[in-house]
Every structure is written in C-alpha cells, then in structure tokens.
Amino acid sequence: MNTFNTNEMNQQFDNVFMAPARAYAALTIDYAERMLNAQMEASQAYTDAGIQQLRQLSSIKDPQELRHYMEGQQQVVRQMAERVKDDADKVVSLQRDYFQKSQKLTQESVKQAQTATSKMRQPA
Numbered sequence: 001m002n003t004f005n006t007n008e009m010n011q012q013f014d015n016v017f018m019a020p021a022r023a024y025a026a027l028t029i030d031y032a033e034r035m036l037n038a039q040m041e042a043s044q045a046y047t048d049a050g051i052q053q054l055r056q057l058s059s060i061k062d063p064q065e066l067r068h069y070m071e072g073q074q075q076v077v078r079q080m081a082e083r084v085k086d087d088a089d090k091v092v093s094l095q096r097d098y099f100q101k102s103q104k105l106t107q108e109s110v111k112q113a114q115t116a117t118s119k120m121r122q123p124a
Contacts, residue, residue: 016116020109027105031098038094042087049080 053076060066 012116012119016109016113020105020112023105024102027098027101031094034094035091038087038090042083045083046080049076049083 056069056072060069
C-alpha cells in the first residue's frame with residue numbers, strides 16, 4: 001500500500017510555487033525601492049537647482065547682474081540636460097537589471113517545476 005506523504009507534497013509545493021513567488025516578490029520590492037529612490041533623488045536635484053536659480057534671480061540689483069545671470073543660464077541648461085540624461089540612463093539600467101534577474105528567476109522556476117514533475121512521475 002502506498003503512503004501519502006504530505007510533508008513531501010508540501011515541500012514540493014513550496015519549491016515549485018511559493019519559493020519562486022517569494023523570490024519574485026523580493027526582487028520586485030527591491031526594484032520598486034531602487035526606482036523610487038532614484039526618482040526622489042532626481043526630484044530633489046531638480047528642485048534644488050530651481051530654487052537656486054530663483055534665489056539668484058531674486059538677488060539681481062542692476063542690469064549688469066541680470067546680463068551675468070542670463071549668460072549663466074546656458075551653463076545651467078547644459079548641467080540640467082546632463083542630469084536628465086544621467087537619470088534616464090540610471091532608470092534604463094535599473095529596468096535592465098530587473099528584467100535580467102526576473103528572467104533568471106523564471107528560468108530557475110521552470111527548471112525546478114520540471115524536476116519536481118519528473119520526480120512525481122517516477123514510480124515509488
């Protein structure tokens with residue numbers, strides 16, 4: 001008579017379904033945290049730059065200072081464009097990393113499921 005081993009079944013269920021789900025959830029949470037931190041960092045940098053520009057503008061007292069301020073705007077625009085490019089590169093890198101890791105998790109999960117299925121087919 002065959003005995004039904006619930007511990008083995010529970011272990012296989014965990015290995016095939018729950019462990020991959022937990023790993024994917026952890027990966028997704030890590031990705032979300034990293035993406036949020038990148039967005040907050042970029043937002044803070046843009047806000048700081050804007051406030052700095054407003055402070056400089058509000059401190060102008062004569063036409064020469066205004067001319068100097070306006071000439072400096074080209075440099076500010078270059079710096080901000082570089083910052084936007086760097087931030088976009090960072091987001092692309094985060095997305096690429098997330099995609100590669102989730103793809104690897106999927107491949108490992110499929111391999112584990114195939115292994116578990118082949119074990120279940122073997123006679124006891």
